[in-house]
Amino acid sequence: MSTPETPSRAEIEDFIFHEAELLDAWNLTEWRALFTEECRYLVPTPSADPYASPDSTLHIIADDAFLLTERVKRLGKRTAHAEFPHSKTQRLVSNVRIAASSGDEIHVRSVFATFRSRHGRVDTYYGRHEHILVREAGALKIRQKRSILGMEALRPQGSLSIIV
Amino acid sequence: MPSWRTAWLINYFLWQASGETDVDISEIISIDTDRSRFKVHRSGYVNQDLFAAERDAIFNKSWLYVGHESEIVTAGDFVTRRVAGRDLVLARDSQGAVRCFHNVCPHRGAKIVREKSGNARSFTCIYHAWKFSNAGKLIGLNGPETYPPGFRQDPQHQLQPVPLLDAYRGLIFINYDSGAVSLTEYLAGAKEYLDLIMDQAQERMVLIGGVQEYAMRANWKLLAENAVDVFHLQPLHPTYFDMIGALSGSTPSFKGLTGEAHYLGNGHTVVEMDTPAGRPIAKWMPGWGEESKASIERVYADLVRRFGEERAFRIANRNRNLVLFPNLVINDHISLTIRCTEPVAPDAMDVTVWGLAPEEEAGNEVAVKRRLTSFIEFLGPGGFATPDDIEALELCQKGFASLQGAPWNDFSKGMASNTTSWMDEGQMRYFWVEWRDRLLRNCEVAA
Ligand code: FES
Numbered sequence A: 001m002s003t004p005e006t007p008s009r010a011e012i013e014d015f016i017f018h019e020a021e022l023l024d025a026w027n028l029t030e031w032r033a034l035f036t037e038e039c040r041y042l043v044p045t046p047s048a049d050p051y052a053s054p055d056s057t058l059h060i061i062a063d064d065a066f067l068l069t070e071r072v073k074r075l076g077k078r079t080a081h082a083e084f085p086h087s088k089t090q091r092l093v094s095n096v097r098i099a100a101s102s103g104d105e106i107h108v109r110s111v112f113a114t115f116r117s118r119h120g121r122v123d124t125y126y127g128r129h130e131h132i133l134v135r136e137a138g139a140l141k142i143r144q145k146r147s148i149l150g151m152e153a154l155r156p157q158g159s160l161s162i163i164v
Numbered sequence B: 001m002p003s004w005r006t007a008w009l010i011n012y013f014l015w016q017a018s019g020e021t022d023v024d025i026s027e028i029i030s031i032d033t034d035r036s037r038f039k040v041h042r043s044g045y046v047n048q049d050l051f052a053a054e055r056d057a058i059f060n061k062s063w064l065y066v067g068h069e070s071e072i073v074t075a076g077d078f079v080t081r082r083v084a085g086r087d088l089v090l091a092r093d094s095q096g097a098v099r100c101f102h103n104v105c106p107h108r109g110a111k112i113v114r115e116k117s118g119n120a121r122s123f124t125c126i127y128h129a130w131k132f133s134n135a136g137k138l139i140g141l142n143g144p145e146t147y148p149p150g151f152r153q154d155p156q157h158q159l160q161p162v163p164l165l166d167a168y169r170g171l172i173f174i175n176y177d178s179g180a181v182s183l184t185e186y187l188a189g190a191k192e193y194l195d196l197i198m199d200q201a202q203e204r205m206v207l208i209g210g211v212q213e214y215a216m217r218a219n220w221k222l223l224a225e226n227a228v229d230v231f232h233l234q235p236l237h238p239t240y241f242d243m244i245g246a247l248s249g250s251t252p253s254f255k256g257l258t259g260e261a262h263y264l265g266n267g268h269t270v271v272e273m274d275t276p277a278g279r280p281i282a283k284w285m286p287g288w289g290e291e292s293k294a295s296i297e298r299v300y301a302d303l304v305r306r307f308g309e310e311r312a313f314r315i316a317n318r319n320r321n322l323v324l325f326p327n328l329v330i331n332d333h334i335s336l337t338i339r340c341t342e343p344v345a346p347d348a349m350d351v352t353v354w355g356l357a358p359e360e361e362a363g364n365e366v367a368v369k370r371r372l373t374s375f376i377e378f379l380g381p382g383g384f385a386t387p388d389d390i391e392a393l394e395l396c397q398k399g400f401a402s403l404q405g406a407p408w409n410d411f412s413k414g415m416a417s418n419t420t421s422w423m424d425e426g427q428m429r430y431f432w433v434e435w436r437d438r439l440l441r442n443c444e445v446a447a
C-alpha cells in the first residue's frame, strides 16, 4: 500500500460523522462496507483493560470480519428480536483527533454518546472510539474500530444490541 | 424469636390483612391435575411485598453462590460481591483460610473495601481508620486510649462473618441462616451434575477471561425459568443458529436429538441434552477448524481413560443447563459459564457471568479463545442470543403490568403426558413449587 497523504482533521471528522449517520439511519450494509477486508470491531468489557486481547479477555463484542458480516445480517432480520422493530438511535461524536499515524495507519480518537430509545425508555452508551483507518484507492476505510465504554458495567443498559 | 423475623411476620400479616394486595402465597400457583394445567399468577413477578418475602424466606435461608476458589488462590487475595442485597468480602486470609464477611464497618457502618478484587493483609475503613486483618479481626483503632478495656476484642467490633460458608468442587457458597442444612445436603441431586461438569478438568476448574456484568429489567425468576427453557431456542434464537450455520457450513439441526429434564431436590433442576453444536470438552464442530480436531479428540481420549466410555461420552457430548435454586445458573454447552442473578427490585435484576475452563486449558491460547468466543457469541450481552433473551424477559415483565386483566402464566407443557422431555416445562413447575413451599414454610412459623 502506498504512503497515505496525511489527512486533515476535517476529512477525518467528515468520515467519522458519516459513519455515525449511517448507523443512526440503520444503513448497516453501507456501514459494513466502510471496513477493510480484514477488520475488527471491538467493544471491551467495561471492567477489563480495554487493550487486553480479545483472545484472552472477555469482550462485549469481539467481531472479526466474519462475525461483523453476520452481525449486520442478523440486525437486518425480523428475528433479531432485540432490535426489531429497530430502536431509534442518535449518536453524538466529538473531540475528534488524529492521535498518531504509523505506516499506512491513521489512529483516530473521538468520544461518543449514543442514545437508544425503545419501548418508552432511553439508554445512553458513552465512551470513546478508537478507529484505525487506512486509505484504499483514495477512500478512507476502517481496519479496526474499538469502542471503549465509559460506564462501569452494562447497568442499567443491560445489553448492547446496537452498534455503538 | 429474633426480632427481624418478628418484624417480618408482622409485616406479612399487615399485608395479608390490609387487602391492598390480593396476594395469597398459597394461591400464586394454580394446579389442575385433572385438566393438566399449571398456572402461576403474575403477581409473583411484580408484587413488592412478595419481593421482600422472597428475600426473607428464600434468599436468607438458601445457599447462595458467592465466588470461585480460583479467584482467591493466594493468601491475601480478595473479591467483593453483592449477594442478596448485602455487600460481602470474600478473602483468603494470611493463614490460607477462606473467609467471607459483611463489607461493613462495625464502627458506624461505612462500606470498607471499595475495590472489586485485590490482595491485602488488612483493610482500613476510610472514615475513622478502624483497621481489620484479612481474617476480619479488628487490629487498629484510631485514638485507642479513650476506648474501654477489651473493646478491640469484642466480637461485635470485628468484621461480621456470614454465618455459613462452604464450597463444592470449587464453587463457594454462603448461607445467611446459621441453622441451615449443610451445603452437600442442600445441593442434593445437583452434585451428580456438578461432578459431570467439574470432572472435565483433570484437577480443577479456573475462571478465565474476566467477567460480564449486565442487567435485565425483569424479575429474577424469569432468568431461572429461561435457563432451563429449551423450547424457546428455535423461535427466539434463529439468528444465533444462522451464524453457527454460516461458521460451520450448514445450519445445525435438532432432528433426532433428545434431552431430559431432571428434578434434583430442593428446587434444583437440570436439562441434559444432545447438542447440534460443539463442546470445548469434547465435541468438535466444523466451525472450529480442522486444526483443533486433534486436540479435542485427545481430550476425549483422556476422559475415556479417566472415566470409561459411557461416562466420558456423557461428559463430552451432552449439554447441561443447571439451575441451582434459587439464583445460580451453570451452562455447560458450547462454553462453560456460571451466571448469577442478583434481584434488585421486582422488575430488575443484575446478572454476572463468569467463564470456566479446566486449569490445564488455561495456558492454551487456542482453547481459551474458543471458549471465550463461544461464550460471548451466545451468552454475552452483545452476542447473538442473549440480547434477544433480555428482550423476551423484559417483554414478559411489561406484560405482567396487565395482570389484572391477564393474570396467569402457563407452564402446562408436558404435564398431561407426565414426561420430562427437554422441550417441556416440568423443570419450571418444579422450581415454582419449591418457591411457593419455601415461602409457605416460613409463614407457617407464625401459625
Ligand atoms: S465508620 Fe469505619 S471507622 Fe468509623
Ligand SMILES: [Fe+2]
Binding pocket: B226, B232, B233, B236, B237, B385, B389
Ligand atoms: Fe435464550
